[in-house]
Amino acid sequence: MPDTKELFNKVAKHYDKLNTIFSFGLHRIWRKKLAEKLSDGINVLDLATGTADVALEIAKQHPNSKITGLDPSNKMLDIGNIKVNRKNLQDRIKLILGVAEGIPFNENEFDYATISFGIRNTVDYKKSLKEILRVLKNDGELFVLEFAAPKNILFRPVYLFYFKNIMPLIGKIVGRQKEYKYLSESTLAFPQRNEFIESMIDCGFKHCKYEELTLGTVILYSGRKN
Numbered sequence: 001m002p003d004t005k006e007l008f009n010k011v012a013k014h015y016d017k018l019n020t021i022f023s024f025g026l027h028r029i030w031r032k033k034l035a036e037k038l039s040d041g042i043n044v045l046d047l048a049t050g051t052a053d054v055a056l057e058i059a060k061q062h063p064n065s066k067i068t069g070l071d072p073s074n075k076m077l078d079i080g081n082i083k084v085n086r087k088n089l090q091d092r093i094k095l096i097l098g099v100a101e102g103i104p105f106n107e108n109e110f111d112y113a114t115i116s117f118g119i120r121n122t123v124d125y126k127k128s129l130k131e132i133l134r135v136l137k138n139d140g141e142l143f144v145l146e147f148a149a150p151k152n153i154l155f156r157p158v159y160l161f162y163f164k165n166i167m168p169l170i171g172k173i174v175g176r177q178k179e180y181k182y183l184s185e186s187t188l189a190f191p192q193r194n195e196f197i198e199s200m201i202d203c204g205f206k207h208c209k210y211e212e213l214t215l216g217t218v219i220l221y222s223g224r225k226n
């Protein structure tokens with residue numbers, strides 16, 4: 001696995017634009033759906049926060065929430081901070097450098113943890129899950145958004161062709177073919193559906209479940225500390 005911090009520093013400049021192109025704008029709907037699962041007046045840790053879109057969506061939907069966004073890529077966070085400042089949300093959203101495998105907070109601090117399209121980029125995702133469990137409060141809950149290959153036998157080959165060929169090609173146009181090739185390959189290699197649920201259970205999460213979004217191309221997983 002390449003150094004994902006450096007990889008995301010390299011793609012940061014184009015990240016938001018390419019996210020919209022690759023997902024045909026659907027990434028906004030996925031994030032909205034994730035934020036709808038949370039309640040207001042809460043303390044949230046958004047891991048792999050990147051350019052802070054999940055943190056901003058939670059802040060918008062839950063006006064009394066406080067969000068900490070954590071990410072190892074300073075360039076992604078720089079863009080996130082510009083967006084947070086533009087919306088005057090500096091008192092509610094704090095972005096900090098860090099990795100999910102070693103979260104710089106004490107036990108039982110957060111009502112919710114969220115991680116959107118980031119768990120697969122961590123070096124050790126099981127270690128990350130255990131760390132997330134540690135910092136959640138006893139009644140805390142984790143929500144994870146991640147890509148998956150659809151099961152439908154007609155749609156699956158189209159999707160796989162798009163993911164393996166078109167995504168790296170668009171990456172090439174912005175001079176980042178290698179990075180986008182890795183991102184598409186790492187997505188397809190990462191555990192999906194019940195396999196990921198089993199990892200969550202192994203790491204100590206309870207009441208784990210998932211729902212499929214957009215024809216099963218994206219999965220929203222959840223699990224509770226107790």
Ligand SMILES: C[S@@+](CC[C@H](N)C(=O)[O-])C[C@H]1O[C@@H](n2cnc3c(N)ncnc32)[C@H](O)[C@@H]1O
Binds near residue numbers: 121
């Ligand atoms: C595909 S981006 C997702 C960003 C954002 N959550 C979103 O939905 O747009 C993946 C993010 O994971 C971050 N990342 C990479 N390794 C990580 C780690 N070990 N712990 C936490 N975040 C990590 C990257 O820096 C990058 O910002």
